[in-house]
Amino acid sequence: MRPIRLREPSSPTMVKAEIFEGGVYGVIRRAVVIGNGSSCAENQCIGLVQALGLADKHVLYRVTRPRGGINDWLHWLPVSLHKKLDYIMTLIGVYTRVLVRSKGRKLVPLSSENGGSTGLSCILEADLKHIVSMVRETYEKNGPLLVVASGRDTITITSSIRRLVSENVFVVQIQHPRLQLNRFDLVITPHHDYYPLTPQAQEQVPRFIRKWITPREPPDQRVVLTVGALHQIDFAALRSAASAWHDVFAPLPKPLLVVNVGGPTSRCRYGVDLAKQLATGLLSVLASCGSVRISFSDRTPEKVYNVIVKELGDNPKVYIWDRQEPNPHMGHLAWADAFVVTADSVSMISEVCSTGKPVYVIGTERCKWKYSAFHKSLKERGVIRPFTGTEDISESWSYPPLNDTAEAATRVREELAKRGWGIRP
Incomplete structure (x- = not known):
């Protein structure tokens, strides 16, 4: 292919x-x-x-915005108010340290994890x-x-x-x-x-x-x-990635299935249960795959990552990205024959759907609100199909690629x- x-x-x-x-x-x-x-x-x-x-x-x-500690709970505030509040908390922290020092106690550095702001000037x-x-x-x-x-x-x-x-x-x-x-x-x-x-x-x-x-x-x-969401994936970017990653992907047995795992959100809640479902489904479709490559986002919980590694890490057909550079994402988009993605990320789904290749999504039933509306619109267009573990990955199907950007x-x-x-x- x-x-x-x-x-x-x-x-x-x-x-x-x-x-x-x-x-x-x-x-x-x-x-x-x-x-x-x-x-x-x-x-x-x-x-x-x-x-x-x-x-x-x-x-x-x-x-x-300030980050760390209580700041992560204050993102609903307007930015200007959040920064002022963080400044006040920082002053209180400094004043507290001065009082502690004046009493002869050991001075503890103010940590950003306890409300201090760091990195804003960088x-x-x-x-x-x-x-x-x-x-x-x-x-x-x-x-x-x-x-x-x-x-x-x-x-x-x-x-x-x-x-x-x-x-x-x-x-x-x-x-x-x-x-x-x-x-x-x-x-x-x-x-x-x-x-x-x-x-x-x-x-x-x-x-x-x-x-x-x-x-x-x-x-x-x-x-x-x-x-869907706008992104940087277009024909020129994929052509360039295909060339840059040729030596890595060209020798792999076909068809190549790429699996993108995101992380749960407030509108798409899941955990180890979905990870196990995904692993079981992938084991079921391995017979129709030449190669499988799995990658994770920054939001993927460690427990989800561990389940996938435990179930599939020793399989000779499967390569699991260790999250070290270089990131193979562009190579995956260019060389994959089909994709399996979790339902939590509009951006991730939009990118793979811009390739015109088969896209299977897992976990849509766990999503609600506008995420459900997004998945429904893609299904009605014939852009995505649910991943059940019964698919024949060698079967090719297509659709007009998303061209939103x-x-x-x-x-x-x-x-x-x-x-x-x-x-x-």
């Missing part, structure tokens, strides 16, 4: 005169990505920027004043700026950037900001983010918290709806054109 079945995507045609109609003031040649420290969120932003031809012309900023912080000043000072020379952000923590800063320098920026917010969509030029979000507005969801959500559920109103003209990039270009702007790759 061929490792890659994707067609070369047709790039959007652009008329040169339209791009340069407004001179430097009508051409976007740079971008700012504002992330929240989550690899999934930032991957979506970078994927969009890459699809727009600005992969080497963007700067990454981050809205960071990250390029998304400073509103700095970004706004940069836009104003460089506009005459470099033209307008594309701002792409993702995640709840970035909303305040991106909406403020647009409010302060709206004529010099185009702001794209990925993932639904819940309300006041007019704060952004474009919002890119999956269909399942609108699940809370469905009759089924209205029955599930208590009335007193409905107004806090994303979103509050149906999508308008500034909303781009996708099937390229389609979202096309919409961005269309909205820019309405303003008389274009993008210079």
Whole structure:
């Protein structure tokens, strides 16, 4: 079987005169990505920027939160309030240490695990004043700026950037900001983010918290709806990965089954029970596999990892990634003949479904809320099938690959054109 079945995507045609109609003031040649420290969120932003031809012309900023100890329970607070509270807790900790020292006791270093904040100064912080000043000072020379952000923590800063320098920026917010969509030029979000507005969801959500559920109103003209999450996987990336990982994967017996294991979330709860179910299913399909490669995410619990290793680690057909670099993820996407993935990650499922290869998902029955709506939409499209352990992995089936990132990039270009702007790759 061929490792890659994707067609070369047709790039959007652009008329040169339209791009340069407004001179430097009508051409976007740079971008700012504002992330929240989550690899999934930032991957979506970078994927969009890459699809727009600005992969080497963007700067990454981050809205960071204090982490460790009680901070991990305070992520529901606005970022600014969280940081102020952390600062106060740090001062209290320092003052307590001074008192302890004054009594002649041993001084214990203040640990970030007990409420202290560490590492914030080591990250390029998304400073509103700095970004706004940069836009104003460089506009005459470099033209307008594309701002792409993702995640709840970035909303305040991106909406403020647009409010302060709206004529010099185009702001794209990925993932639904819940309300006041007019704060952004474009919002890119999956269909399942609108699940809370469905009759089924209205029955599930208590009335007193409905107004806090994303979103509050149906999508308008500034909303781009996708099937899944944006990402950086496209034909060029897979072709490059196929070449880079050729020596590792080309000799493997076919078909190659790649298994991606994530981790439980509040909307997809599971543990050792699902790990055992997965291991049993994989043992059942081994006869139809040439090779099996298993990888885990950063969220995979140790107990889930241990079950898989115990049940499959000694099988000669199976290779289990030890989570050491280099990460074979791109090689897996390029060379796999089929995938089995756990149901907990929209991003992970979206990536494998962009290959057009068979995708089997395990654990969908353990998911609820908008995760269920996401799985249902993929099943109805014929993109995924449940993993039962009775599959013949040598059986090949296909579907139109998910192409959300390229389609979202096309919409961005269309909205820019309405303003008389274009993008210079």
